[in-house]
Amino acid sequence: MSHVLFINVFGYGHINPTVSIVGELLDRGEKVTYVAGEEFKDKIEHMGARFIGYKNFDELGFNNGEISPAEIEPQLMEISRVYVEIIETVFNIKDNFDYIIYDSLFFLGAEIARVLKIPAISSDSTFAVNDKTNYMSEFFAKFGPVIMGLTSRPDFLSTINYLRDKYGIIVPDLFSIHKLKSDINIIYTSRYFQICGESFDDSYKFVGPSISDRKEKPESTLIYKDKSKLIYISLGTIFNKSVEFYESCFKAFGSMDVKIIMSVGMNIDISSFKNVPNNFIIRNYVPQLEILKYADLFITHGGMNSTNEGLYYSVPLIVIPHFFDQPVVAYRVAELGAGIVIEKDKVSPEILKESVNRIFSNKAYKENSEKIGKSLRGSGGYKKGVDEIFALKDSKKTTGNLIYI
Incomplete structure (x- = not known):
């Protein structure tokens, strides 16, 4: 039995892909210590892992998908606060670890591995990145001057020096974090769906x-098909407060011969919706995977987790991306012909209805989503992921050192 240190950051889109990995590690006899935001305590402990929590990020201003350069600095400082808390938490754990698995956005995970002299495994909840696929380039282009100013602030430099002097952690150049890789990198998609998939070596x-x-x-009323088509609508756990968007859906689909299941998240009072069409079922939460088994179309924000799940079941998509990697994910869906992208500022009842009719009238969207789905189902899933982790563990040829590519 080996002891695994698992570190995760941000929300459900980063946590959910790891749940089955952790369960499989435990089933194979590994001991898992999972470090994540306090709100995930029950979810992780329910699997049988030891959980160590920290105060997770605030909302970070992402709810409307727009952050100005003036607003980003406090958000980045909040992220740095949490990262320091995670490092202090890890180095205060008295146990020894045999390897570390860390979310790729917690880029200091490989540094922890280097200091502890254990193998490093990156858990990538979105597309893998290199110079050809760096989806963060637009983010850095927009916020680069702010980031440069932040990294030269005395308090930020003091934090960097603190991490180096107390723990031996070397903070890398933030503009080069897309070049970092670990001993292996677990990517929760297929090489076919991955942008420039052929450009990644076998460590991915x-x-x-x-x-x-x-x-x-699911309750029977959700999956009972009393209409010709079933459309599932969900904007994920971050961008789910868009009441105006949901009302546009009422106008777009209320008169269509389709059944609509709409998951609006826990932050909306469903009773506040007025004049809900009869063909709509609205819930704060639904079992997404179960609904997708029956869906004919998925309208999503384009989070990688939701996109993968929809395509896994060969469901065509309408993607309304908001922020960060979502426009890149949406672009890939459209490029492979599995769906349509609608810019969030251009959403209207007319465009929504026209897009749905396009997908239902052109069988190529379904055929292309089936092609991607086949590649996703054939990639091996969480059992293959753990096979790769064990192969690394058993090889004893790696040292967990940070590598630049």
């Missing part, structure tokens, strides 16, 4: 979505 393990039975049974 494209295992597909981490799909397992979540033992969530």
Whole structure:
């Protein structure tokens, strides 16, 4: 039995792909210590892992998908605060670890591995990145001057020096974090769906979505098909406060011969919706994987986790991206002919309805989503991911050192 240190950051889109990985590690006899935001305590402990929490990021201003350069600096300082807290938490754990798995956005994970002299495994909840696929380039182009100013601030430099002097952690150049890789990198999509998939070497393990039975049974009214088509609508756990968007859906689809299941998240009072069409079922939460098994179309924000899950079940997509990697994910869906992209500022009942009719009238969208789905299902999933982790562990040829590519 080996002891695994698992570090995760941000929200459900980063946590959910790892749940089945952790479950499989535990089933194979590994001991797992999972470090994540306090709100995930029950979810992680339910699997049987030891959980150590920290105060997770605030909302970070992402709800409307827009952050100005003036607003980003406090957000970045909040991120740095949490990263320091994570490092202090890890080095205060008295146990010894045999290897570390860390979310790729917690780029200091490989540094922790180097200091502890253990193998490093990156858990990539979105596309893998290199010079050809750097989806963060637009972010750095927009916020580069702010980031440069931040990294030269005395308090930020003091933090960097603190991490170096107390823990031996060397903070890398923030503009080069897309060049970092670990001993292996677990990517939760297929090499076919990955942008420029052929440009990644064998240390990148494209295992597909981490799909397992979540033992969530949908109520019969959700999956009963009393209309010709079933459309599932969800904007994920961050961008789910868009009441105006949901009302546009009422106008777009209320008169269509389709059944609509709309998941609006826990932050919206469903009773506040007025004049809901009869063909709509609105819930704060639904078992997404179960609904996607029956859906004919998925309208999504384009988070990688949701996109992978929809395509895993060969469901065509309408993608309304908001921020960060979502426009890149949406672009890839459209490039491979599995869906349509609508810019969030151009959403209207007319465009929504026209887009749905295009997908339902052109069988190529379904055929292309099936092609991607086949590649995702054939990538091996969480069991393949753990196979790769064990192969690394057993090889004893790596040292967990940070590598630049």
